[in-house]
Amino acid sequence: MAGGLPLTRHAAGNRSSRPGTTQAASRWKALRMTEPRGRRELIVATAAQMFARKGIRSTTVREIADAVGVLSGSLYHYFSSKDEIVLEILTGFLDVIAARYRDVLAREQDAAQTLRAIVLASLQVARERPDATAIYQNELRYLRETPLYKEVQVAAGEVQRTWLGVIERGVADGSFRSDISPRVFHRLIRDAVWLSGRGQHPDAGYSTERLADAITSIFLDGFSARPRAGGAAPA
Amino acid sequence: MAGGLPLTRHAAGNRSSRPGTTQAASRWKALRMTEPRGRRELIVATAAQMFARKGIRSTTVREIADAVGVLSGSLYHYFSSKDEIVLEILTGFLDVIAARYRDVLAREQDAAQTLRAIVLASLQVARERPDATAIYQNELRYLRETPLYKEVQVAAGEVQRTWLGVIERGVADGSFRSDISPRVFHRLIRDAVWLSGRGQHPDAGYSTERLADAITSIFLDGFSARPRAGGAAPA
DNA sequence: GTCTATATTGAGATAGAC
DNA sequence: GTCTATCTCAATATAGAC
Incomplete structure (x- = not known):
């Protein structure tokens, strides 16, 4: 300094x-x-x-x-403060996410398929808007200090409810484990998804779709090597 | 005292x-x-x-x-700059982690057991030093701007090599999947572990040990409800 | 709608008395 | 080892000419 x-x-x-x-x-x-x-x-x-x-x-x-x-x-002809620019970045970002999630829910798939679709949609948004994604992940602390935070929270609420909703649905219908708290699982997979773009390297060779599959597969099937539900054994 | x-x-x-x-x-x-x-x-x-x-x-x-x-x-009688305080916080933190990981490796368990032990050790450090944990997770961007960052990186190197080492060992000996990049898996589980203290709520009712088990189980066995390798079906 | 110029505040850091 | 007092710089934001 x-x-x-x-x-x-x-x-x-x-x-x-x-x-x-x-x-x-x-x-x-x-x-x-x-x-x-x-x-x-x-x-x-x-x-x-x-x-x-x-x-x-x-x-x-x-x-x-x-x-x-x-x-x-x-x-200052366009914005009355620096924070107002920040707000515009983030609400735009969150609105896009919420809209995509609504599309996913409209498909009415089962819990596992819906979860996979939410993961994919999230990764796509993260790829399309890497800047807003990074800001939202990294600057929560800054945001909380600003009076504009409440507006961001409102937009973030719907997003969080979507994740939690599909997880709880899967637990309720027996397709997901009930011995682990949905909130804990939510936190883990949400962080995995949103942070996976961190460090700007898009994981050499991992397309968005492939990364979505990898994440979903790890979180649903696990990383242990043994025959898996849906299909082929590991290569 | x-x-x-x-x-x-x-x-x-x-x-x-x-x-x-x-x-x-x-x-x-x-x-x-x-x-x-x-x-x-x-x-x-x-x-x-x-x-x-x-x-x-x-x-x-x-x-x-x-x-x-x-x-x-x-x-300024004790420190010559604010950043020097930051550096002391982080190197102390990273040194503790590296030491714990060395203890874990000394036990010479198999890959899955070692991974579980590393997860647990990390969560214990995160609980003992929540502040340093949060700083290290949230302020990487700040750190990169400071000349002291190189020193932090050195300490972080050993930590990262430990994670990657055990994952690659498991893939090599056939206990972990080989169809997913170890680097991708490393990023996912590392973030899950270090971020799990975020928001200060220690997940009501989840002790460090129970959280370590939950995380390891999700990442190795998956969240899908079906009979798992190690034992009982979901409750 | 953009510029010039500047007010205002706040931060990290220092010097030297005690 | 701590305080008092202050320097210096940088940042947000404003006022008003063009």
């Missing part, structure tokens, strides 16, 4: 200027599935990327502004 | 004064297994508690000093 950088604040020269076509904007075009449309969305997307990489607290509004290609004061 | 430590002066306000018996000190006596001995250790323990609860960045040196019962300048 003693570090004094010999910083020159923002050499006004290196911005080349037209907002819509900055480096930041074209980066998104190349890398992300959903390309930010307007300046406001570009701010959100850029901030999400930086929050995910460096943490919310360590990312300054000036850095966000630099990356977007404007000066920091201009951000 | 926190009896009589030297007196301090200083009346400034609400602190009642003898360092050894401040609120902070007696809190430790009540709650923790290892009671801080000297002032230096009290600083470390207090800081750990606050870092765990509020995050490193949000905890100011002034807050730490207040909780200990001194003024902020005095901390």
Whole structure:
């Protein structure tokens, strides 16, 4: 923390200027599935990327502004605070998850199939929105300190109830073990799923589908080598 | 044995004064297994508690000093920076883990038994040192920004090699599945173990041993309800 | 809608008296 | 070994010109 950088604040020269076509904007075009449309969305997307990489607290509004290609004061034309940007990132994220889960539940499969589908849907969202995923996993502590947290909690509630619901259903109908608390199982599989993108390495060679299968298989069948219910013995 | 430590002066306000018996000190006596001995250790323990609860960045040196019962300048008699306190917390933590793992390996059990023992040892450390555990899980991003990170990484290396070693051994001798990457399995079970203390609720009614059994059983046998290798059918 | 310039606050760290 | 007092820097946010 003693570090004094010999910083020159923002050499006004290196911005080349037209907002819509900055480096930041074209980066998104190349890398992300959903390309930010307007300046406001570009701010959100850029901030999400930086929050995910460096943490919310360590990312300054000036850095966000630099990356977007404007000066920091201009951000306040779109958002009234840094936290408001955070809120927009997370509610967008949670809304997407909740919607996917609703689709899954609408299929009315059995508990095991539903669980597998929830795992897959979660991993897909994690892949599509890696920044928001990382922020949500890593910055809960920051979030709790902000007044906006309540709004996030509401959105998170539905998500949690979906997981717990399918687990309890499986226990009730006899397809899942009843000697282990559904809450404990929920915590384990939920963390496994959401943290599996941590460290950005998508596990060389593990597609989203294959990872979903691996996770579901471990959690339902176990890692011990012995004949398994559904099918073939281990290769 | 926190009896009589030297007196301090200083009346400034609400602190009642003898360092050894401040609120902070007696809190430790009540709650923790290892009671801080000297002032230096009290600083470390207090800081750990606050870092765990509020995050490193949000905890100011002034807050730490207040909780200990001194003024902020005095901390710099013991540590030359805030990060040095963080480093002491984490290397102490990792050294304890590495030592426990060495004990486990010395027993020369089979892979499944060793894995179970590592899970249990980890949960015990997590229970004994919840603050350091939380810090290590939640503040990796902060750590990476600090020059001290390299030292932490070295200590973490041995820990990781222990996990991976036992998993690979089980795969090699045929007791674990070979159709799932050991690295993937390692990540899943490691996160499950270290995060299981998250949220401070020790899972009402789940002792450390019972939780270790639950985790090991889920990861080895699976959550599906069907006759399991080792014994009785689910209740 | 963006910039320039700056107010304001808060943090880590230091110097030197006691 | 602790306190008092203060330095220095960095960060969020604002005001108002263009």
